[in-house]
Amino acid sequence: MSTSRGTVLISGASIAGPALAYWLHRHGFAVTVVEKASAPRGGGYPIDVRGTAVAVASRMGILSRLQEAHIDSQRLTFLDADGGEVASVRPHALAGSVEGRDLEVARGDLTAILYAVVRDDVEFLFDDSIDSLDQSEHGVDIAFRSGDQRTFDLVVGADGMHSRTRGILFGPETRFHRYLGYCFAVCTMPNILGLSRELMLWNTPGKAAALYATGENDDELHAFLNVHRPEPPLDGLGNRDAQADWIAEAFAGAGWKVPDIIDAMREADDLFSDTVGQIRMPTWSDGRVALVGDAAYAPSFLTGQGSSLALVGAYMLAHSLAANRNHTEAFAAYERDTRAFVAANQALVDHGSAGLFPTTARALEERNTRLRNLVTMPAPPTRPAYAALTLPEPR
Ligand SMILES: Cc1cc2nc3c(=O)[nH]c(=O)nc-3n(C[C@H](O)[C@H](O)[C@H](O)COP(=O)(O)OP(=O)(O)OC[C@H]3O[C@@H](n4cnc5c(N)ncnc54)[C@H](O)[C@@H]3O)c2cc1C
Known part of the structure; x- marks a missing residue:
C-alpha cells in the first residue's frame, strides 16, 4: 500500500x-x-444511481455489475384507500430517470x-x-x-x-437537520401478491404503503410505510419495539394489505425506520x-x-x-x-417529489388526476439536477 x-x-x-x-x-x-x-x-429499499453518479460508476469499472443488478421495474400501480387502481405508469416516467442509462x-x-x-x-x-x-x-x-x-x-x-x-x-x-414531515419504515416480507418486477403504492391522505417486487417471481417483497407527522418525534424513533409500535398505531384501521405489512414489520429482522429529512x-x-x-x-x-x-x-x-x-x-x-x-x-x-405522499384529501385527488393524465401523455424529461455536475478528469 x-x-x-x-x-x-x-x-x-x-x-x-x-x-x-x-x-x-x-x-x-x-x-x-x-x-x-x-x-x-x-438490506434497505432499492436505490437509484442516476446522471453524474452513473459516470462515477463507469470510471470505477463497476457499471456492468450494476447493470446486471439493475431492477428494471415494469410497472408502478397507484391504489386508493380500498385497494382499487387509480393509475398504472412506467416507473421511470415518474422519477425522470433515463431508461437504459440510469439504474436502480x-x-x-x-x-x-x-x-x-x-x-x-x-x-x-x-x-x-x-x-x-x-x-x-x-x-x-x-x-x-x-x-x-x-x-x-x-x-x-x-x-x-x-x-x-x-x-x-x-x-x-x-x-x-431539516425535517420534511414524514416518518418511514421498510423491511422485506413474503410475496403475498405474487408480484413480479412491479411496485404497488397505496395512499390515503398523509399515509402511504408500498409493496415492491424487485425480481421475477421472487418470494420476497420490499414493504414500505410512510406517514405524515407535522412535528418530528422528540427522541427519534426509539428502539425496534418502539418503531413497530408507532407504525401499528399510525396505520391502525388502514385497508388493502397494510395489516399484513404491519405484522411483517413486527417480525422482520431487517426493519429500517427513520424520519424523513x-x-x-x-x-x-x-x-x-x-x-x-x-x-x-x-x-x-x-x-x-x-x-x-x-x-x-x-x-x-x-x-x-x-x-x-x-x-x-x-x-x-x-x-x-x-x-x-x-x-x-x-x-x-x-x-x-413529495407529491407521491400527499397529506390532504384535496392534494391526493389532484395528484391522482395528474397521474391519470400521465398515462396518456409522453414521459416528462429527465431532471437536470441528476446530471448537474461534470466530473473533472481523473488524475
Ligand atoms: C442498513 C441501511 C439501510 C438503508 N435503507 C435505506 C432505505 O430503505 N431507504 C433510504 O432512502 N435510505 C436507506 N439507507 C440510507 C442510504 O443508504 C443512504 O441515504 C445513501 O446511500 C448514502 O449513503 P452513505 O454511505 O452516505 O450513508 P449510509 O448508507 O447511511 O451509511 C452509513 C454507514 O456508516 C456506518 N456507521 C454509522 N455510524 C457509524 C459509526 N459511529 N462508526 C462507524 N460506522 C458507522 C453505518 O453502519 C453505515 O454502514 C440505508 C442505510 C443503511 C446503512
Whole structure:
C-alpha cells in the first residue's frame, strides 16, 4: 500500500465510504475504513444511481455489475384507500430517470459491489468506531471504541445521516437537520401478491404503503410505510419495539394489505425506520476532518438521490485531495465544486417529489388526476439536477 500521499481514516462502509476509499487508494493514499457493523450492511429499499453518479460508476469499472443488478421495474400501480387502481405508469416516467442509462439496484447489492472493488487495497476495521478524535497541525489522534489508538493525516465521516463524526466536530444533529414531515419504515416480507418486477403504492391522505417486487417471481417483497407527522418525534424513533409500535398505531384501521405489512414489520429482522429529512450544513469540513454523503448532505429518499450524491461526493472529495497542495485547499475545492450539485438535488423536494405522499384529501385527488393524465401523455424529461455536475478528469 502506497503512503506517499498520506493516511486517511474513513468512518462508515456503506456507499460513500467504500467509494471514497476506492478513489483515495487510486490517488496514492493509504486508507483505513472503520465500520460499526460486523460486515458491510445489506438490506434497505432499492436505490437509484442516476446522471453524474452513473459516470462515477463507469470510471470505477463497476457499471456492468450494476447493470446486471439493475431492477428494471415494469410497472408502478397507484391504489386508493380500498385497494382499487387509480393509475398504472412506467416507473421511470415518474422519477425522470433515463431508461437504459440510469439504474436502480438493491442497496445491499451496491454496497457489496463497492466493497468488492476495494477490500483488497484498503484496511477495513469492522465492529469498531471512532470514540474520540483530537486534531492538531500534525494529524488526527483517534481513540477507537475497541481501545486502539492511532494517528491519521486526515479523517472523513461517511457515517450517514446520524453521523457521529459530524456530532463530535459540529455538535448536535438538530442544528443541521431539516425535517420534511414524514416518518418511514421498510423491511422485506413474503410475496403475498405474487408480484413480479412491479411496485404497488397505496395512499390515503398523509399515509402511504408500498409493496415492491424487485425480481421475477421472487418470494420476497420490499414493504414500505410512510406517514405524515407535522412535528418530528422528540427522541427519534426509539428502539425496534418502539418503531413497530408507532407504525401499528399510525396505520391502525388502514385497508388493502397494510395489516399484513404491519405484522411483517413486527417480525422482520431487517426493519429500517427513520424520519424523513435532510442534512444542510454551512461547511463540510473542520481542520483535517471532512464529511461526505448523507453525513454532510443527506437529501432524503423523497429525492431518490442519496446514493448518487454519496458516489459523486466521494469522487469529488478524492479528486480535490489529489489535485491540491494541502487538505485546506482540497476541502475548500471539494465544497466549491460540489455544493451547487448538492443544492440542486436537495431542492428536488421543493419541486413536487413529495407529491407521491400527499397529506390532504384535496392534494391526493389532484395528484391522482395528474397521474391519470400521465398515462396518456409522453414521459416528462429527465431532471437536470441528476446530471448537474461534470466530473473533472481523473488524475
Ligand atoms: C442498513 C441501511 C439501510 C438503508 N435503507 C435505506 C432505505 O430503505 N431507504 C433510504 O432512502 N435510505 C436507506 N439507507 C440510507 C442510504 O443508504 C443512504 O441515504 C445513501 O446511500 C448514502 O449513503 P452513505 O454511505 O452516505 O450513508 P449510509 O448508507 O447511511 O451509511 C452509513 C454507514 O456508516 C456506518 N456507521 C454509522 N455510524 C457509524 C459509526 N459511529 N462508526 C462507524 N460506522 C458507522 C453505518 O453502519 C453505515 O454502514 C440505508 C442505510 C443503511 C446503512
